[in-house]
Amino acid sequence: MSTVKVALHGDAILTSPQFNKGTAFTEQERRDFGLTGRLPWRINSLEEQCARAYDQLQSRETDIRKNSFLQSLKDQNWVLYYALISSHLQELTPIIYTPTEAEAIANYSHLFRRSEGLYITYPEEDSMEESFLEQTRGRNIDLIVCSDAEAILGIGDQGVGGIGISSAKSAIYTLIGGIDPSKAIAVTIDVGTDNKGLLEDPLYVGWPNRRVRGEDYDRFVDKFVQLVRKYFPHSLLHFEDFGVTNAYTLLERYRTTHAVFNDDIQGTGAVTLSCVMAAIGVTKTKLIDQRIIVYGAGSAGLGIAKQLRDAMVTADGISTEEANTKFWLVDKHGLITHSLPDVREQLKEFAKDIDGFAEQEVGLLDVVKQIKPTVLIGCSTHAGGFTEDVIKSMAENCDRPIILPLSNPSKLVEVHPHDANEWTNGKALLATGSPFPPAKMPSGKDYVIAECNNALIYPGLGFGAMLSQSRAVSDTMIIAGAQRLASLSPALKDPDDALLPDFGDAPKVNFEVAVAVAERAIEEGVAGVDWKKEEVREKAKAKLWEPVYPNYEFDAAGEKGVHAGYKI
Numbered sequence: 006m007s008t009v010k011v012a013l014h015g016d017a018i019l020t021s022p023q024f025n026k027g028t029a030f031t032e033q034e035r036r037d038f039g040l041t042g043r044l045p046w047r048i049n050s051l052e053e054q055c056a057r058a059y060d061q062l063q064s065r066e067t068d069i070r071k072n073s074f075l076q077s078l079k080d081q082n083w084v085l086y087y088a089l090i091s092s093h094l095q096e097l098t099p100i101i102y103t104p105t106e107a108e109a110i111a112n113y114s115h116l117f118r119r120s121e122g123l124y125i126t127y128p129e130e131d132s133m134e135e136s137f138l139e140q141t142r143g144r145n146i147d148l149i150v151c152s153d154a155e156a157i158l159g160i161g162d163q164g165v166g167g168i169g170i171s172s173a174k175s176a177i178y179t180l181i182g183g184i185d186p187s188k189a190i191a192v193t194i195d196v197g198t199d200n201k202g203l204l205e206d207p208l209y210v211g212w213p214n215r216r217v218r219g220e221d222y223d224r225f226v227d228k229f230v231q232l233v234r235k236y237f238p239h240s241l242l243h244f245e246d247f248g249v250t251n252a253y254t255l256l257e258r259y260r261t262t263h264a265v266f267n268d269d270i271q272g273t274g275a276v277t278l279s280c281v282m283a284a285i286g287v288t289k290t291k292l293i294d295q296r297i298i299v300y301g302a303g304s305a306g307l308g309i310a311k312q313l314r315d316a317m318v319t320a321d322g323i324s325t326e327e328a329n330t331k332f333w334l335v336d337k338h339g340l341i342t343h344s345l346p347d348v349r350e351q352l353k354e355f356a357k358d359i360d361g362f363a364e365q366e367v368g369l370l371d372v373v374k375q376i377k378p379t380v381l382i383g384c385s386t387h388a389g390g391f392t393e394d395v396i397k398s399m400a401e402n403c404d405r406p407i408i409l410p411l412s413n414p415s416k417l418v419e420v421h422p423h424d425a426n427e428w429t430n431g432k433a434l435l436a437t438g439s440p441f442p443p444a445k446m447p448s449g450k451d452y453v454i455a456e457c458n459n460a461l462i463y464p465g466l467g468f469g470a471m472l473s474q475s476r477a478v479s480d481t482m483i484i485a486g487a488q489r490l491a492s493l494s495p496a497l498k499d500p501d502d503a504l505l506p507d508f509g510d511a512p513k514v515n516f517e518v519a520v521a522v523a524e525r526a527i528e529e530g531v532a533g534v535d536w537k538k539e540e541v542r543e544k545a546k547a548k549l550w551e552p553v554y555p556n557y558e559f560d561a562a563g564e565k566g567v568h569a570g571y572k573i
């Protein structure tokens with residue numbers, strides 16, 4: 006067990022979630038840190054504490070109450086929080102992440118108890134650097150997860166509540182990617198909100214102002230990015246749930262100067278590529294043979310289309326232009342065609358001209374009938390958008406339709422996977438963005454609905470980039486990670502099994518992804534480490550953070566009140 010020197014005494018260590026052990030402080034530690042009279046007599050093991058916390062959790066009847074309980078536990082004791090969730094990963098991930106976190110975020114100002122992370126607020130621009138340094142003091146940050154909350158999951162603009170998605174994504178990095186939580190920070194960029202309900206709510210805790218846009222927004226965000234680059238040049242900067250325009254602009258603006266990563270674009274693109282690769286392993290076809298409809302052409306939709314397109318070019322050796330012809334993007338005004346007004350610049354390469362249709366809005370069903378897709382992907386936030394007609398029409402022309410309704414949270418799914426299974430007589434190859442229980446095949450066998458959520462890959466992609474101290478997160482690093490994930494698909498062994506590995510195996514799977522990504526970074530010469538490829542696996546193992554208590558030694562000489570601990 007490692008030993009850590011800590012300069013906190015008495016209440017200061019008990020109220021530090023990073024160092025607190027509660028009843029698990031040893032006799033020696035209780036004496037050294039002035040805790041004897043502050044704790045009851047019995048010394049518990051971490052396992053005993055987990056069992057007690059699990060019991061307490063079970064007494065909370067709803068998922069949102071469970072979410073609040075776990076949030077409080079995180080505020081009190083990181084090791085216990087992560088140990089508890091790790092030992093019930095499949096059961097508790099949906100409580101701290103999608104779908105329950107969506108409800109927690111939507112009610113952030115009402116559920117508010119204690120702040121966490123870093124709040125970068127527009128009217129406080131002049132003191133941004135001071136706040137940044139204050140919140141990161143004594144810490145060597147590897148990972149920054151930030152959101153401006155304009156497009157949280159499928160529930161839109163959530164203002165300051167966006168801290169909830171940054172901190173949930175950061176917690177997933179720790180649980181699944183093995184990132185040390187003291188080296189990660191969750192950030193909300195509060196530039197106001199256009200959510201009327203929040204603006205009118207007297208209890209709203211964010212900056213009650215319309216969203217700042219344009220040059221002022223760009224300058225403000227740039228100031229933050231430059232602080233990240235100045236103080237933590239090797240960190241990974243993860244963007245989450247920005248509105249689609251800013252999502253693309255920021256990614257393009259910074260990707261050549263810092264390791265930035267947009268999860269909704271790149272993480273979703275990668276996990277969906279893995280899922281489609283696994284599915285075509287079942288149908289014994291090639292990527293190039295697919296006709297793909299992407300329903301919802303926002304951050305995720307365009308990210309998915311580009312990722313699959315680039316993989317077609319790389320794997321099947323066709324040109325980008327030819328690969329573009331295999332995709333039909335459908336948004337709320339129907340098929341993206343050349344004649345549709347106001348088509349976003351980035352979508353134009355996928356725009357179509359369908360004879361007889363080009364002048365009007367072409368709905369999803371018409372597109373399905375006309376082009377006979379083999380793959381149908383939903384990232385539209387349109388609950389029920391894949392109607393019975395759409396699904397049945399697709400199944401008429403395709404033996405094993407690949408249907409991926411990916412919108413989150415669960416209530417926004419484009420089609421309930423059980424319906425899609427039934428309407429296709431069990432032929433559909435299915436995966437969803439949030440967890441769903443298994444469907445029944447006509448044979449009576451369970452069909453496990455894979456969770457095609459970016460959490461199955463982004464912690465590994467990020468860990469691989471951090472591990473190799475990569476200067477960039479390149480497209481080829483992402484493809485290497487996606488290929489590794491696809492190779493672990495259960496459906497490759499049994500075609501009736503899930504398209505992607507079980508979420509309970511996410512830590513093992515992401516470790517493999519991280520190794521593949523770091524190996525690729527070294528091959529490409531963008532890594533900041535000078536290891537041989539063969540060394541990567543051992544280096545990665547050594548870097549994994551695990552939720553166990555180290556021994557503490559009191560550091561009398563340390564700066565009082567500073568949350569600093571270091572290994573000796």
Ligand SMILES: NC(=O)c1ccc[n+]([C@@H]2O[C@H](COP(=O)([O-])OP(=O)(O)OC[C@H]3O[C@@H](n4cnc5c(N)ncnc54)[C@H](O)[C@@H]3O)[C@@H](O)[C@H]2O)c1
Nearest residue numbers: 158159301302303304305336337385387412413438458459
């Ligand atoms: N499974 C995953 O890993 C994953 C990852 C990212 C996003 N998502 C989900 O995908 C959805 C979209 O996320 P995003 O970040 O791309 O949001 P976004 O706001 O950038 O994009 C949504 C797009 O859907 C379009 N749309 C809205 N209503 C529509 C309709 N009726 N028909 C067709 N298109 C419609 C919008 O115009 C927009 O272009 C969300 O529900 C989100 O939770 C899932």
Ligand SMILES: O=C(O)C[C@H](O)C(=O)O
Nearest residue numbers: 103158159269413458459
């Ligand atoms: O957060 C998730 O569950 C996945 C994704 O990033 C989303 O925005 O829905």
Ligand SMILES: [Mn+2]
Nearest residue numbers: 158245246269
């Ligand atoms: Mn997201």
